[in-house]
Amino acid sequence: MRRLERKQEGAIQSPAILFNKNSVMLPVTRQKIVKLLENLKRDKLTLWLWFNSRGVKVTDFYGKTISMSGGLYGQSEANVFLNFIKPFLEDTIVKTLDKTIETCRNRELKPEEPYIRETAMLLDGYLIDPIYRYMADIDRRIRGRGYPKSVGCRDVTDQISEMVKFLDKCKDEMLQGLKAKNKPQEKDGQSKTNIPDYKAFNLAKDPISRLIEQGESHTLEFKETLDYDTQNKRKNKNILLSSLKTIAGFLNAANGTLLIGVGDSGKIKGIGRDLSLMKNGNNDKFQLKIRNCLKDRFQPQPIGKVNISFENFRAGTICRVYVQASKDIIHLDNEVYVREGNTTQLLKGRTLTDWIQKRKRTQ
Secondary structure, three states: OHHHHHHHHHHOOOHHHOOOOOOOOHHHHHHHHHHHHHHHHHHHHHHHHHHHHHOEEEEOOOOOEEEEOOOOOOHHHHHHHHHOOHHHHHHHHHHHHHHHHHHHHHHOOOOOHHHHHHHHHHHHHHHHHHHHHHHHHHHHHHHHOOOHHHOOOOOOHHHHHHHHHHHHHHHHHHHHHHHHHHOOOOOOOOOOOOOOOHHHHOOOOOHHHHHHHHOOEOOEEEEOOOOEEOOOOEEOHHHHHHHHHHHHHHHHOOOEEEEEOEOOOOOEOOOHHHHOOOOOOOHHHHHHHHHHHHHHHEEOOOOOOEEEEEEEEOOEEEEEEEEOOOOOOOEEOOEEEEEEOOEEEEEOHHHHHHHHHHHHHHO
8 A cells, every 4th residue: 555655646746837936835735735645545545445345435525425345346335446536636727726815815926816726726737647647546546456567557537538628617606706896987886797706717616616616517417396396386297207217327328316306407495385285394204205206116126226315505505415326227117227427317129228238237
């Protein structure tokens, strides 16, 4: 393990980071980011090195425990490993950029823009790239079962690219916010732009808001209601089926989150209309409805794979359904659904056969 640590320490000394050497903040910022990297490696990643011998038990960003027994490291387990670090990185990126602005103001360093760009470059080279390279090395060691050179190294360029895009988005939004804040005011005291102060772009304010900001994806889906038909203003079993399909798709593909009470545009709608369909409707009855569907309509039952929680906002309550991928093929009403991009697909015939064969080869 010490050899692995030394290898990764060398990997972060990227020549691409040697820029703006005269910045008074660069050494301090770099040191803080490297420390954040080492903390994430120690607390969240290095534990996976013992997967084959004694399994792994680690807490994800949302406080949920991920527990896996050793001996079987298939595609589902690899997806869990490679994806669960994402929210930790996003949270670290946003907080580090925010800290840069705060430090600039405390030190009276203006304008803040070059320091934000500098921090973003440091985050790219000293956090994002090395942490995914470190994960690829661990993944290879797990798959190699003591002989890492016997298997190829997993390509993590897509994960790196996705995280860099998130970093660029945060950086650009914060710069826009600063420009709006510093823009001269009109006579009526209002700026011509509608862009708020950069704090409005702080995606770390709460986990649900951060998820909504990301938009729908392979691992995230929004549903405005569970079974309330917004057009006909009554219960609709097809709308309920749509949510169940999403859950089944996540079970058969990779970990994912379903947010009920959020419109396609990301606007919070709440679950109030669904609760109005129930007698004395409340969160417990809402959860029970989903649990009964998991029990009665899913085979085999995804026991321990679906976590349901609620978050309250001014606009309403959101139900968060976090789904962990299953080793088994899960059927919903005797059909197989799989998450594909930001949609859920029904597999039939040759497509289903090919998918089952591919799944067996990767497990």
